[in-house]
Amino acid sequence: MNEHRPDMIELSAYFDGELDPVRQQGVAAHLAACPACAAQLDLLRMLAADFERLPAATLGFDLAGVIEGRLAAAPRxxxxxxxxxxxxxxxxxxxxxxxxxxxxxxxxxxxxxxxxRIAAMSVFDTMPPGSLCIGLESCYTNGAKR
Amino acid sequence: MECMISRTDDAEAELVVRAQAGDHRAFALLVGRYQDPVFRFVLRMSGIRDEAMDLTQDTFLKAYRALPAWRPEARFRTWLFQIAHNATLDVLRRRQRVEFVPYDEDAQDAAAPEARDPAPTPEQALADRQRIGMLERALRELPAEQREVLLLREVEDMSYAEIAATLGIGEGTVKSRLARARVAALAHYRGHAGENSDE
Known part of the structure; x- marks a missing residue:
């Protein structure tokens, strides 16, 4: 028997033919030798067959005619x-x-x-207008001694 | 087979292009082709016939309005079912009724003979009827997300890629969700079969 036993997800995808070809073959080989998995697959087949027997509900009137009438009045x-x-x-x-x-x-x-230049800024200049030093008195006394 | 599908798709794409250009007759042909598949899908999802009729009509009107957005790369059926699916979920969410409400069972029974073999034996007819009843019950009891994936695969015969595109999920999710839905449906079967044999 094939070592890798398919889980339900794989079996379900196998049933739908949605596995890659290599894995599809691998699962087929396993199913041929494993009655338990084959029985699971039979259940999936039975379920699908029952879906086919479900009554096919129909709308019961021509919706196309109704829609066409509404579309004629609606903007494109x-x-x-x-x-x-x-x-x-x-x-x-x-x-x-x-x-x-x-x-x-x-x-x-x-x-x-x-x-x-903004004139107002000169207010904050270290030298006053006219270059007169209003700082230390020594500025002037030193000059006077000379 | 693939070639045949491709030709069908091409013819359908041509109809859609004509409808995009404002040809109402072309759109009406598309409606005629898909009104019953869309209706049976939304009916099984919503559970109420009147609501399903409204939803079917809404789906086509929404599709018409969205036609300029359709691109030939998308299959029209997938695109249409995507609209139907979204419209149905909106209704279910809005009305906060994600639970399935059984629709008119008499109407189903009336339609059932068409789906059966032309001349089944009385025993076979009874067995079929019981099994269909069990499947109907199983479907009603499944969560909406499992029910829709089962319907798209088993009834509409969509590939995993198409289901993924319709529901806006990955193909891997389709694969696992579908397997879970099948297991759940079969479990319901067994449960109901047990109930029936007890009766």
Whole structure:
């Protein structure tokens, strides 16, 4: 008997022909020698046969006619808008132009031209206007001695 | 065989393309082809005939609205069942009735003779009837996720790949879920057979 006994998952897939060809053959060989597994497979066959005997429920009227009537009154579905880069090209170009414009304007205002000195900042300069030192008295006394 | 399926698919794809272009007649042909398979699937899932009729109609209307999104790589049947499956689950969730409610059993019985052999012996007819009854009961008692995978395989004859695409799960999950569903159905069989023999 084949060493590898198939579990129910494998047996079920074998029954549906959904195993790879090598394993399908392996399971077939095992089934030929294993009455217990063969009995399991018979149960799967029985279940499938019973499904075939289930009453086939039908809608009982022509839905196509009903749908066709409703569709005639409904608007036609619109195809999806093109989402590819080609579709977005005009938008992207506009956005890029806006950004470039902004950068150019900013550069014209603050870059390139000399930055104006703000007079108010000189209030905090260590040297007072007119270069008069209002610091130590020795600044002046030293000069006087010479 | 594969060639035949491919030709059928091609013809169907052509119908879908025509429907996409606004040809209502082409869409009506698709409805005619799939109205009963979709109906029997949603009926077994929802359990209520009126609700299943509404769901079937909704499925086709949703499909029509979604037609521009359909691509020839997808099989129309798989795509349609995906819509039916989602619509059914929405209804079941919304009404919080994931439990199966039995539908009109008389209607089933009335339809049953068509599915049987032309001239079964009385004993055979009785045995068939009992087994079908057991399967019906087993199906009603299975969880929705096992029931749907069984129906798509055993009734609609879908491949694992198609079932996976329809339910939005992996093929491995289809394989294991289907095996579990079969084991569960067979266990119900045995249980009901035991009840019947006790009666």
């Amino acid at each position: 579905p619109q195809p999806r808008r093109d989402r590819s880069w080609r579709g977005l090209l005009p938008v992207s170009a506009g956005a890029a132009a806006s950004v470039a414009c902004g950068i150019a304007m900013g550069f014209a205002l603050f870059g390139g031209a000399a930055t104006p």
